[in-house]
């Protein structure tokens with residue numbers, strides 16, 4: 001049996017729905033900033049329970065636009081070290097300095113305690129990342145901390161479409177949040193991203209940045225150093241369809257995760273990461289920790305070659321503070337991330353995955369990790 005690391009699912013009826021609407025926009029010529037983009041924004045804002053959503057062409061640009069709108073030039077921004085390159089790169093592109101924070105072993109996110117220790121008078125704000133779709137139980141404490149210290153909290157919710165903690169959706173904790181619709185994400189628009197916020201002024205700023213810094217769509221006065229960060233209508237159409245299917249796709253992922261939860265307890269070599277009891281996880285990733293450090297590349301190749309099981313990409317393979325490009329920002333060792341980044345694996349999970357495939361993964365893991 002073959003189990004791929006991930007699979008992107010567009011059912012035949014989804015493909016027909018998308019094709020019909022793409023035909024329509026090709027016929028009308030309304031190919032960007034049109035009615036489908038507006039509908040995508042409205043429905044995504046509703047998903048997150050916020051007032052505004054601004055569709056853009058990637059999760060990276062969503063983050064950079066938020067940071068430019070908040071103004072980070074010459075300031076420090078706290079970011080987790082176990083995140084995707086773009087979280088820290090967006091800070092740099094917006095003119096700020098990333099300061100790396102160690103991970104919270106309970107959630108793979110960041111803790112209020114670690115953030116508090118890293119704060120200085122140069123800190124403008126914090127970017128929290130919902131790693132693997134887990135909205136950490138630390139979120140209320142991070143919101144309080146940011147308010148108390150007069151800094152902002154932004155969520156990089158690239159992994160967390162539809163996830164929540166205590167019924168607050170990912171994206172609704174911070175002053176503004178970014179999502180990614182890259183193909184491997186829980187939902188995709190092929191490429192794309194979304195900014196969500198409850199702040200009216202910030203939403204206006206983000207729209208200005210998205211479209212070349214223009215004061216408005218029809219006025220050619222450039223008032224900000226914007227860029228072409230627009231989302232095209234064909235992308236918005238694809239995203240809209242996956243947004244409709246999001247609850248079903250998350251249920252399918254959660255059914256697979258439940259099988260893993262149940263049986264992984266019996267394996268002596270692996271430990272699962274607990275999702276907060278009052279949280280809801282979309283299982284973008286299913287994270288398992290190897291009790292003992294071992295050669296992960298070798299483990300992955302045994303699983304693939306002997307059992308046909310491909311593990312998903314880690315979160316993350318190497319923390320950012322040891323990546324060559326970020327060496328100049330390095331401040332101090334971050335031992336929890338250095339250990340856990342090397343000592344975890346991500347099991348295959350995707351919508352459309354068969355229960356029998358999950359059982360096969362468990363059998364293979366039992367043989368290989370004990």
Ligand SMILES: Cc1ncc(COP(=O)(O)O)c(C=O)c1O
Pocket residue numbers: 058059060061083084086087129156158159179180181182192193
């Ligand atoms: C945590 C995180 N932030 C930001 C991004 C950037 O999103 P995009 O690839 O849509 O630019 C990604 C993903 O790809 C991500 O995983």
